[in-house]
Amino acid sequence: MTQLYKVAIVGSGPGGMSAGGRAAQAGISHILLEKTDHLSDTIYKYQKGKLVMATPDILPLRSPMDFKLGIREDILGTWDRQTAELKVNVKFNSEVTKITGKKGAFELTVAGGEKIQAENVVLAIGLQGNLRKLGIPGSDNHPKVQYQLDDPDEYADETIMVVGAGDAAIENAVALAKQNKVIIVNRSAEFARAKQGNLDLITKSIEKGLLECMYSSAPVRLEPAGDRLKHVLKTADGEAEVVCDRIIARLGALAPRSFVEACGIQFPSKDPTALPELSPTYESNVAGLYIIGALAGYPLIKQAMNQGYEVVEFIQGNRVKPADEPLLEEKFKKLLDRYTVDELLVAIQSTIPVFAGLTILQLREVLLGSEVRMPQAGETVFQRNEFTNTFFTVFEGEVAIQVDSEDRDDDVMLGPGSFFGEMGLISGRRRSATVIASKPCVLIETARREMIKLIKSLPKVRETIDRAAVERQIRTYLAPSLSRDDMDSILRSAKLRSFKSNEVLFKEGDPGDGVFLIRTGSCTVSRRIGDKEIVMSYVPAGHYVGEMALVRDMPRSATVKAAIETETVWLDGAGFRLLLDHLPDLRHRIERRIGAIITQTEDMAARPETGNLIQFLVQEGGKEAADMLLIDESLCVRCDNCEKACAETHGGISRLDREAGPTYASIHVPTSCRHCEHPHCMADCPPDALHKTKDGEVYIDEQTCIGCGNCERNCPYGVIHMSYEAPAKPGLLSWLLFGLGYGPGEDKKAVHDSHQGKKLAVKCDMCKDIDGGAACVRSCPTGAAIRVSPEQFFSLTNNVAQ
Amino acid sequence: MHESILAFRGFKYLKLSALMVAVTAIVYAVHQPTVGPPNGGTALGYALGTLGLGLIIWLAWFGVRKRRYGLGKMLLEDWLSAHVYLGLGLIVVATLHTGFQFGWNVHTLAYVLMILVIASGAFGVFAYLRYPRLMTENRRGATQRELLTQIAELDVKAREISAGLGDDIHGEVMRAQEKLALGGPARRQLSGRDPNCPATAALKRVGDLSLGLPVTDAEKGRALIALLARKVELVERVRRDLGFKAMMDVWLFVHVPLTFGLLASLTAHVVSVFFYW
Structure with missing residues (x-):
């Protein structure tokens, strides 16, 4: 009869190893299964001499193994030594290919056919087995496109493009830059995903000119260029071409979905970035099968090690509190007379739909970057025209959004679960309305940086926010008093459309098919006068363009071009006409505006130099x-x-x-x-x-x-x-x-x-x-x-x- | 949006000053002194004197107000517009205060100094209205530093080319570069030109000398002349630029010291009137 372990741990990364250490320390029968012949393969594969960060700094470490900021070799050495000292039962060269059974009687099949029995299983396999690919035309199986970098010193005198903005990309880029010309390609305008230490590293390196960075750029396709590569990218200023010798894409990793699903674990969506849903004790939908570390949605070493410790405690039936508990207790101390932290987290998730798609761990992280505000009835949360950019969610109480500062009848009341302040987050413009607590409230105010991280990692959060934002933008800028039914029918035709710098929204003479509500960026309006394109006016975010052709039923009378990267809400012609029919007020406003535009146009036509001046400004x-x-x-x-x-x-x-x-x-x-x-x-x-x-x-x-x-x-x-x-x-x-x-x-x-x-x-x-x-x-x-x-x-x- | 000091807020200080002038003039015309001709010693004389003194102190305070950065709610333009119109109005107030009695004494000295201060200020207004636009047109978008950098770059190129064109030409180019001075004495700065400009002279002489160059060097010679001509144009532009700036600054060298002189003589005037009259 084979031995039945209390717990089998799959994967000996920081999480699994820490779990093994804790199990050995607690004297629980256990086995730690590792695919390779060494511990912690992901860190083993880090660049030689790489500095391993121990973020987040504020989080205390809770593990039998030590871990602090240090060089890869030292950290691996410490772990090897401590694993041996604790007599952790490690079985190397044992890739688990199948997990069957149920709590109390799991059977793990190891490559080679050996079977292991365990009451509980901890999956700590991480994501690194399943790297995300570049996925652009010309990149598949290209020998010069790689997704890992073992030793940066292997390459010299090459032009290397590193794609990605995470920690791995930054580290690779900086290390390669010693001997090569390196260009790091960042999809966004900031390095929001990286750890603080790496953020410092990359910004200093770029500043010193050690490497170049292309911000807001995305790979489009690869073309051969002799024995080199022509890399075509989409940048904020249009398409760009860079000829390089090698591309190293560090785009993170995806969950090894098929294996995990075969174990009976369900994913919440088909989204390839989705992660399995877990209980607060890291237990999956299969009882007795626990998941920790990156696969659980938390990629940081320290967090994974803490989870390793905690999961063994949970399996033993000990309800330990997570290590960040004291930090959250401090933040939410005003609410703790009614809730424990765990209850509060559950309550927040069940009350606030934006946060519903987050794992408890992600939620904890978001809340660590948030503040609780408890305004009294009548207290102002923020004023119209302020430039603050935090994001608010209503946990309890109700707030009134004063869409129209004159007419308080149009106030929009938001109760528990709703959110506001997203316009500042999206557009970077002033707050478009004053928000006042209409009842005593409990609000969660989340920092912009935290929300951006969330939006980037969870497309669903972005969708939720976008959908509500579109409606509110229509209300704020076009039709405050639109009825629910009309709004719904308009929303059905509304679309988000983005334009790059200098991209044309519509051309003079085009048929008028819809109206654009500019929500971020800005546009210029120009007309051909004689043989010259003359800029007539400048339209910032929060305004709309294209209404004239629809109201007057004629072709576009001007060309509208994005002055900078611009995002718009597009309403189709029928939808917009419906608005006009139902809201005579709006029709009047627009008619008056059109009158002003015509006057202005005539005026500008007489003085084209002013158009040039606007263009210049x-x-x-x-x-x-x-x-x-x-x-x-x-x-x-x-x-x-x-x-x-x-x-x-x-x-x-x-x-x-x-x-x-x-x-x-x-x-x-x-x-x-x-x-x-x-x-x-x-x-x-x-x-x-x-x-x-x-x-x-x-x-x-x-x-x-x-x-x-x-x-x-x-x-x-x-x-x-x-x-x-x-x-x-x-x-x-x-x-x-x-x-x-x-x-x-x-x-x-x-x-x-x-x-x-x-x-x-x-x-x-x-x-x-x-x-x-x-x-x-x-x-x-x-x-x-x-x-x-x-x-x-x-x-x-x-x-x-x- | 942009408003000149004269037109500021619908000429409000012009109106205020005109009102002040009109009121004092009417009062002066109507007023009959009990003893002797109109003079500074009558009740109206004292009143006008007090008003004038107050105005002068307030006008002089502008020099301090201008430098009290970040303090006070009003725009400095608001103050300057008032300074200009009320300063011009002061001529009438002070002249009526004199009762048209002038002599070789400290009282008239104060009056003359005041007139000189106001006249220099009036020139200042003229300069402020005339030169900014000329200056912008002359600069053609470049900063002064950019113009000087361009000149320095032309110098480097001219040295390189001339080095291969014989000692005469090279010597001319080098001497002209060493001797070139921008700025200099006040008169030259104000005129905005230099009749003895070494760059202009060098252009002419190098032009003459290049006629003697062998055919093989003719191309280089032409390139050098083009460089020198370009430099002359730049140098003239910088001189004009300095000239415009000098015109906008020069009157302050009269306006400010004379203001201090005025304040001193005014003190003498007031003290002597009250203690020795």
């Missing part, structure tokens, strides 16, 4: 700016009082270079922050020192800035610079009367020579801490300097041309 940052400093050079007397004012109000360092920057038709755009909607500078700040105030000002927290210079490099407008602190200087009157010190303004030489402390990033903060607003504008003696938002471009150009 849009290009110089208007397309994504919340606010731009513009100087009318026909008024500017070059006294530099603006720069002096800036330096005097900001520690002696001017954040504005009046003279630098482009000029068109006497309108000069000085080098000064545009306060972008989705600030490029914020995309890659390792210490998270860049913030946006609720008024939209992008500023640097000087206390947290580490001086890495990423923001300086990422800003497309060159408005951030690194500077030493300015030395103190005598007061104004000492200078005015006795000529002491440098006088008002930045003493460039003194700042350069000061070497006080460390060079830190400085940028315009729109004088957010100064009463009365921007000092540069207020100190301009001739009124040449003004700050405008893109919505004001048209009136600005009107003025200039007169």
